[in-house]
Amino acid sequence: MRSHREPLFHLAKQGDVSGRRAWAIRLASFVLAIFIGGLIFLFLGHNPFRAYGEIITGSLGRKTALRQTIKIAVPLLGTALAIAPCFKMRFWNIGAEGQITAGAIGATFFALNYANRLPSPLLLTIMGLSGVLCGALWALIPAIFKARWGTNETLFTLMMNYIVIGMVKYLQGGPWEGKPGSQIIPNFNNAAVLPKVLGVHCGWIMVLILTLFIFIYMNYSKHGYEISVIGESPKTARYAGMDVGRVTRRTMMLSGGMCGLVGYMVASGANMTLYHNVADGVGFTAITVAWLSQLNPFAMIAISLLLAILDKGAGTLQTAMQVPTSISDIITGIFLFCMLACEFFINYRILFSGGRKKEAKEG
Amino acid sequence: MKKLTALLLAVVLFTTLFACVCQAENKSIKVGLVCIGDENDQGYTYNFIRGTETATEVLAGKGIDVEWQIKFNLIEGDPVAVANEELVEDGCAIIFNNSYGQEPAMLTIAAEYPEVQFVAMTNEGSWKDDLDNTHNAFARIHEGRYIAGVVAGMKLQEMIDKGEIAPEQAIIGYVGAYSFAEVVSGYSAYFLGARSVCPSVTMKVQFVGSWSDATLEANAAQALIDQDCVLISQHSDNTTPATTAEKNGVFHTGYNADMMPAAPKASLISTRIDWTNYFVYAIESVANGETFDADYSKGLAEGDIALTTLNEEICAEGTREKMDEVIDAIIKGELEVFDTSTFTVNGEVVESFLAIDMTGDFVPDEGEAIWDGAFHESQCPELMSAPYFNMPIDGITRLNEAY
Numbered sequence: 001m002r003s004h005r006e007p008l009f010h011l012a013k014q015g016d017v018s019g020r021r022a023w024a025i026r027l028a029s030f031v032l033a034i035f036i037g038g039l040i041f042l043f044l045g046h047n048p049f050r051a052y053g054e055i056i057t058g059s060l061g062r063k064t065a066l067r068q069t070i071k072i073a074v075p076l077l078g079t080a081l082a083i084a085p086c087f088k089m090r091f092w093n094i095g096a097e098g099q100i101t102a103g104a105i106g107a108t109f110f111a112l113n114y115a116n117r118l119p120s121p122l123l124l125t126i127m128g129l130s131g132v133l134c135g136a137l138w139a140l141i142p143a144i145f146k147a148r149w150g151t152n153e154t155l156f157t158l159m160m161n162y163i164v165i166g167m168v169k170y171l172q173g174g175p176w177e178g179k180p181g182s183q184i185i186p187n188f189n190n191a192a193v194l195p196k197v198l199g200v201h202c203g204w205i206m207v208l209i210l211t212l213f214i215f216i217y218m219n220y221s222k223h224g225y226e227i228s229v230i231g232e233s234p235k236t237a238r239y240a241g242m243d244v245g246r247v248t249r250r251t252m253m254l255s256g257g258m259c260g261l262v263g264y265m266v267a268s269g270a271n272m273t274l275y276h277n278v279a280d281g282v283g284f285t286a287i288t289v290a291w292l293s294q295l296n297p298f299a300m301i302a303i304s305l306l307l308a309i310l311d312k313g314a315g316t317l318q319t320a321m322q323v324p325t326s327i328s329d330i331i332t333g334i335f336l337f338c339m340l341a342c343e344f345f346i347n348y349r350i351l352f353s354g355g356r357k358k359e360a361k362e363g
Numbered sequence: 364m365k366k367l368t369a370l371l372l373a374v375v376l377f378t379t380l381f382a383c384v385c386q387a388e389n390k391s392i393k394v395g396l397v398c399i400g401d402e403n404d405q406g407y408t409y410n411f412i413r414g415t416e417t418a419t420e421v422l423a424g425k426g427i428d429v430e431w432q433i434k435f436n437l438i439e440g441d442p443v444a445v446a447n448e449e450l451v452e453d454g455c456a457i458i459f460n461n462s463y464g465q466e467p468a469m470l471t472i473a474a475e476y477p478e479v480q481f482v483a484m485t486n487e488g489s490w491k492d493d494l495d496n497t498h499n500a501f502a503r504i505h506e507g508r509y510i511a512g513v514v515a516g517m518k519l520q521e522m523i524d525k526g527e528i529a530p531e532q533a534i535i536g537y538v539g540a541y542s543f544a545e546v547v548s549g550y551s552a553y554f555l556g557a558r559s560v561c562p563s564v565t566m567k568v569q570f571v572g573s574w575s576d577a578t579l580e581a582n583a584a585q586a587l588i589d590q591d592c593v594l595i596s597q598h599s600d601n602t603t604p605a606t607t608a609e610k611n612g613v614f615h616t617g618y619n620a621d622m623m624p625a626a627p628k629a630s631l632i633s634t635r636i637d638w639t640n641y642f643v644y645a646i647e648s649v650a651n652g653e654t655f656d657a658d659y660s661k662g663l664a665e666g667d668i669a670l671t672t673l674n675e676e677i678c679a680e681g682t683r684e685k686m687d688e689v690i691d692a693i694i695k696g697e698l699e700v701f702d703t704s705t706f707t708v709n710g711e712v713v714e715s716f717l718a719i720d721m722t723g724d725f726v727p728d729e730g731e732a733i734w735d736g737a738f739h740e741s742q743c744p745e746l747m748s749a750p751y752f753n754m755p756i757d758g759i760t761r762l763n764e765a766y
Binding site: 173 | 441448449464467468541
């Protein structure tokens with residue numbers, strides 16, 4: 001009698017999944033995403049093979065395209081690395097967007113005011129330090145509130161984004177505005193522009209160094225150990241004599257500082273100016289990168305490159321095949337969805353009721 | 364079967380030959396266009412896309428085949444630079460950037476590719492830099508605005524004459540994007556046009572702080588109507604001010620596109636820049652290996668300013684005749700839009716105004732714009748195409764100054 005009311009299936013936590021099986025599931029989900037995306041192209045009357053071909057050639061096929069793809073991947077990787085320690089600590093910092101923007105403001109201040117007074121290497125160093133400091137301080141505010149009063153860091157960091165973006169809008173229309181009424185900050189002097197290495201601003205070297213740094217920091221340092229203990233259980237950490245508040249503040253400052261560095265790279269290396277959309281959603285997309293890579297710094301390189309290829313390639317679809325940008329966004333969304341959903345199938349098993357009944361009978 | 368194959372082969376050969384001959388006669392050129400929005404805005408970018416289409420037709424008639432490569436939704440910064448570089452790589456011989464904010468990024472690429480021509484519309488950096496391959500272009504849109512203002516003023520005066528409103532109730536509400544010279548120049552010209560036929564008119568300006576935000580524009584229009592404005596005009600990209608005007612039973616004149624389909628009971632007329640002439644001029648020059656002007660601005664006389672269909676159903680009686688008379692006077696040079704005897708700033712007639720900033724500090728330091736009793740806006744080649752009229756003239760109230 002009761003078996004009739006049982007749901008059709010239920011979920012069971014999967015034990016340790018073998019690495020090979022996990023990667024097989026991930027690969028399958030990727031193939032599925034390609035397939036669904038292809039169906040959408042087909043439905044819109046485009047040849048899916050040509051569309052995917054355009055995505056690949058549009059993002060990797062030419063030197064400038066490749067450079068641009070890397071330029072998109074750099075801030076994604078840098079930000080994913082930045083939020084990884086927070087997420088490991090289960091401190092949900094979704095304020096990377098704002099911390100990037102704060103860093104960009106810090107860098108821009110020196111770019112606009114000291115460009116003619118300091119030699120370029122010194123100026124660039126000061127801009128970088130200022131960016132790191134601004135990002136770190138901006139991130140410290142929610143950490144203090146969390147540590148002192150237990151505020152919800154998710155909401156707090158999110159709201160902080162809008163404040164700092166508003167500040168840039170003010171600067172654009174106020175003290176830093178170029179032509180009156182234009183809302184545009186003039187381009188940086190060449191002395192304040194990051195030099196290029198192999199055709200891309202040298203931020204790519206910085207993020208690769210950061211990758212190594214975060215890998216060592218998270219796995220082989222006392223700080224990294226404290227972070228993972230707090231992430232597992234703050235009570236255990238306290239029992240072990242760790243100062244949870246201090247670690248929280250320190251980790252957020254590290255995270256915000258790295259985001260600030262990313263903001264400096266984007267403003268000085270790519271845009272050569274500051275505008276309110278300087279973070280351009282990177283702070284949020286980086287969360288996806290961090291999750292998809294299971295907080296593994298080296299996996300983040302691959303994932304951020306993959307997203308950059310999708311982003312850049314989808315952008316060229318509009319020019320090459322008159323596919324609207326909204327469709328490109330949908331395709332990117334499908335990829336992200338499939339890739340995130342597959343983690344679910346790695347962690348859980350679906351058990352159908354029919355099977356269970358049989359098991360029960362046999363039992 | 365053999366015969367059929369032979370016949371087919373012959374046809375194929377013949378058509379290929381024919382096609383070859385045709386192609387040999389026509390020059391073909393790849394042209395790039397970087398847009399701030401896309402044609403869905405039904406306004407600013409849409410107006411450019413229309414320009415590309417008509418220009419392609421005209422150029423085809425001149426034996427030049429144009430292949431457009433258009434990139435959309437690029438506002439500023441690095442994405443704009445990348446778009447320009449990609450267009451160069453695609454083989455574009457000339458690349459247009461349609462928005463003010465794109466110019467700095469465009470210039471960084473222009474310096475690297477001296478063999479490609481770059482045009483920044485509405486901006487002013489290119490004609491005065493040291494690069495030979497950079498250009499600016501705009502149009503004397505203040506002439507179109509002035510005429511739209513005449514149409515609005517005629518309507519307001521008719522309402523006064525019929526006793527529907529008192530003379531002091533003739534208030535125009537203007538939805539502006541930013542307090543930027545291009546916008547200030549536009550609404551000032553519009554206001555002077557209206558006042559030339561309706562002496563008691565005043566105007567309130569509400570800035571939205573965005574070039575294109577349908578909701579904000581509608582809200583601004585509503586706020587103006589709530590403050591007793593009986594006619595709405597705009598310098599922003601959407602049709603929502605027109606639909607808001609219609610919903611409230613007030614009148615409207617538009618910009619960039621005919622807004623009559625959106626608001627048939629409110630929209631009197633719109634004015635827009637017709638980019639056809641400039642596209643044809645610049646592209647033809649490049650295709651023929653000739654140089655073209657570093658700065659360009661033409662107006663009604665040359666057909667670069669267009670007025671959309673007058674809404675005869677709702678406009679005031681005699682509008683058509685008055686309009687034609689004013690157009691004629693402007694073309695003949697008998698009427699100056701910014702005649703200094705028609706406006707004052709803080710109660711005083713303006714006698715001197717510098718238009719051009721050559722030192723890069725955004726403070727004009729040369730280029731006297733007032734001579735022969737008139738302020739000369741978008742004056743090419745004497746001054747520059749980018750608008751510079753930014754004086755707060757009496758009779759216009761800015762409701763918010765922040766933008």
